[in-house]
Amino acid sequence: MSRPAVPTRADYRWFTEMPTRWMDNDVYGHVNNVTYYSFIDTAVALFLMQNQVLDLATSTEVGLVVETQCRYLAPITFPDRVTCGIRCGRLGTSSIRYELGVFRNDEDAASAEAYFIHVYVSRAQQDRAVPLPPRLREAATRLLLPPA
Incomplete structure (x- = not known):
């Protein structure tokens, strides 16, 4: 069974940079796996905030x-x-799949790749999906990669 290709920066459309922190390292001397989820959560939140x-x-x-x-x-x-580089893997009626590459320093090959699915709900009543906000649909469309 062959492994998927390692993604590169060219595979993503929007980028944000953040530092690692001393406390991110684990006893094995590298950033702990749970910290990657913090990186991707922060990247998606920044994308949403910067696109209003x-x-x-x-x-x-x-x-x-x-x-x-x-x-x-x-x-x-x-x-x-x-x-963190972001692209949109799927843009649905009420959900979006963000695909992320996590890159170390100036390296072109990703150190990790992830995906993150949001389903949109009313803040007041979170029991049912609602359509994606128009601003999100517009911003996410720019993250879509051209068909291969």
């Missing part, structure tokens, strides 16, 4: 995480810089 989709205090629709996955490809250690 998410206002932490007033947004009437919010995305709830319903599924995630991360594949670890190479270690990251403190004091590395992390760049």
Whole structure:
């Protein structure tokens, strides 16, 4: 069984950078796996905020995480810089699948790849999906990759 190709920066459309912290390292000397989820959660939130989709205090629709996955490809250690690249893997009626590459320093090959699915609900009543906000649909369309 062959392994999927390691993603590169060219596979993503929007990027944000963040530092690692001393406390991110585990006893094995590299960034702990749970920290990658913090990187991807932060990257998605920043994308939403910078595109005026998410206002932490007033947004009437919010995305709830319903599924995630991360594949670890190479270690990251403190004091590395992390760049998260985002693309849209699927844009549905009420859900969106973000696909992320986590890159170490200036490396072109990803150290990890992940996906993150949001289902949109009313902030006040979170028991039923609602259509994606128009601003999100517009911003996410720019993240779609051309068909292969």
